[in-house]
Amino acid sequence: MTRILSDQVKDQIGKTTHIEGWLHKKRLMGGLAFINVRDRRGLTQVVVQDKDEVEKLRGLQIGTVLKVTGKAVEEPRAPGGAELHDPELTVLVPVTDEPPIEIDKPISHKPEHLDTLFEQRVIGLRNLQEQKIFKIRARALQAFRNYLTENDFVEIQTPKLLGAAPEGGTEVFKLDYFGQEATLAQSPQLYKQIMVGVYERVFEIGSVFRAEPSATTRHMSESMMLDIEMGFVNDYDEVLDFVGGTTMHVLKELYRVCADDLKSLNAPELKLPEDGKVPRMTVDEIHELYTKATKTDTTKEKDLTPDEEKWICEYSRKKLGSDLIYVRDFPLSTHKFYQKKNDDGKTVLSADLLFRGVEISTVPLRESNYETLVQQMKDQGIDPADPGFKYYLQAFKYGLPQHGGCGFGIDRFVQKTIGLNNVKEATLFPRDINRLTP
């Protein structure tokens, strides 16, 4: 007799069958007991009448691993319309310690409870609501992979252990590498550009490490990025169109495939532009609108303030019917050496993709001309001969077409898709300035 899963009980009516899983809940009512057994598909209700069988559970806690052999019975009063009767219970792994938190009802995600949420993550993730979050995350990654692969992108993996950070680098984690200093990659930026010279179109899903001491609801020291890079693009807009189109495709897919889970997690209704094009506004336009609307002058800010990001997203949802909006044409003061400058000499050809209040992606066109790139490095105090850059530059010296792409924050994307308050809630085992375990 092979093991069946919780959602198959209803297909076994009248037959004796067996399930295996974790004791999820017990309700003892004298001569009758109901227990719920959890497996990878969900819960099965088991009705136990035999006192000796009920007695087997004495002293055993939620989490006990059980095998239950019983008769599948159609029962409208049971969740799912079917349940197991006259069971024989076998305790596969007894659990006698009381769980540190209760998992049979939704776990609090209030900010003041997040520490408990993460401290008890090992057990808490068994909660059905928590499971939904990470199933949605898995679906999102699957949807990105499928879409990009269908569009002729090759998935790559680049090293996360890098040499010492060159001058001009930002905060990185340093570690000992057989006696020399190494750093953890805070972006696959240079490698994915190199790989454009090989496959034209590449993407990578992987961890990045940031050592900035940020303590906010949108930062972690380790996060999951989707990096996309595509060669032979005609212009900036082509890159924006592709990344915007990919994001909309994945969102639609998620809202279709995970409709029930998103609903039960109270995810916001999805609003995407009817013409299939993510709306675009310049940084200056947003500063002006925001300053006018809130009487707070931001026209001297180079980037959008966090409050502006929230504000323009609300504006976009209400006025433009879109949960996604591009903020484009950043001032030169934000320029990174590998980004292409606009011909007007005032802005950078880079846009931020905002989603429900936060930046989820930066989408620039790259500088692909070797001489210009070397000059831009020098302008920013970077030595092109540094080992950290010399190999990168080879890709340009030996032919790299005009290209662009994005770094796309998966954690934030999942967070905002579901409507969670903190990016860490969308991460299995978050890492931040105060947390390195579990």
Next chain:
RNA sequence: GGGCCCGUGGUGUAGCUGGCCUAACACGCCUCCCUGUCACGGAGGAGAUCGCCGGUUCGAAUCCGGUCGGGCCCGCCA
């Protein structure tokens, strides 16, 4: 790094203008009762020196200082 806030059984809270606190309530746990529960119900019980250190006071969960831990916002953010 700056500002503001929080810290009470396993979990979530009340108490916190000092003494009725010998610390209360809900969930969970243990014992007993209960044959259709699904936040089951009922009776009883165990479990906290109130983050830690020091101070003020006749007296501190409560006031003060320090310290540790946590949260939120800002800054930072290839």
